[in-house]
Every structure is written in structure tokens, then in C-alpha cells.
Amino acid sequence: MDVDSYTDLIPLIALGVVFFIVSVSVLYWCAKKGQLRNFDSQAKVIFTEEEPEGQVSDSFPTKKNKK
Numbered sequence: 001m002d003v004d005s006y007t008d009l010i011p012l013i014a015l016g017v018v019f020f021i022v023s024v025s026v027l028y029w030c031a032k033k034g035q036l037r038n039f040d041s042q043a044k045v046i047f048t049e050e051e052p053e054g055q056v057s058d059s060f061p062t063k064k065n066k067k
Contacts, residue, residue, distance in 0.1 A: 030036055047053040 044053060051057045
């Protein structure tokens with residue numbers, strides 16, 4: 001690959017830089033809002049009285065054997 005063909009990589013490098021900036025920004029936002037503290041309590045936020053923690057509420061249907 002000669003030096004002239006490296007200009008084809010400029011859009012890819014620009015996208016990489018944008019992705020890096022967005023990733024660092026999201027990580028900073030998460031740390032600032034306290035999302036990275038106390039993972040155990042954050043993980044239990046999704047459970048309600050309808051779907052309590054530790055009880056299976058969803059399952060795959062069982063296959064019926066064809067004879």
C-alpha cells in the first residue's frame with residue numbers, strides 16, 4: 001500500500017475518533033450521574049411485584065413429541 005492510498009482511510013479514522021469521543025462522553029455521564037455506584041441495587045430496579053426477583057416468569061414452550 002503506497003502513501004497515496006492512505007487518504008482512503010481518513011473517513012474510517014474520523015469515525016473512530018467520533019466513536020472514541022462519544023464513548024468517553026457516555027462513560028463520564030454515567031460516572032457523574034452515579035450509574036456506576038452500587039451495581040447490586042441498580043440491577044434490582046427492573047423487578048416489580050408482578051415479576052419478583054428469583055421467580056421464573058418466562059420460559060420457552062416445551063416441544064411436543066410427534067409420533
